[in-house]
Amino acid sequence: MGRVVVDVMPKPEILDPQGKAVAGALPRLGFAQFISVRQGKRFELEVDGDVTPEVLAAALDAAETVLSNPVIEDVVRVAAVADAATIGSTGAGR
């Protein structure tokens, strides 16, 4: 079972009220080191079988036509990933 991740972010010139709300909340909650926040979307598409170059091309096509609004959003990543696992509070990024 393959998995493709598609990341979509608001274009830099577009106002991002969700991100602004998070950026406003973080310093109040003790996280003063973050000066700005943008919030976008992450999709995980599952395919029956391996992630071939054809599947990746279809995922990019879907990302640009269905998963994002090209007027206000950019597709920033289309990539095959291993099965999702949670990072614990021990916390190495992956």
Add this chain to the structure above:
Amino acid sequence: MGRVVVDVMPKPEILDPQGKAVAGALPRLGFAQFISVRQGKRFELEVDGDVTPEVLAAALDAAETVLSNPVIEDVVRVAAVADAATIGSTGAGR
């Protein structure tokens, strides 16, 4: 200027209506290869300076306490990234 990406996904056992809606739409639009879709959130946190291990630890802390709801969501990725760029329709994933 450093940038940390935090990815948050709904837990596998939690119903994801947005993902289900996308999964239902894709086959109708010609993308029959994707059998299931989950939709989560991607945050880009900007820091003034480099992304040190301390910044990553703070980002993980923020991810687990502010950016996600631990009852229904998992933090799946906390990582430093290079400056965001758009992938074009030429389309190599990154």
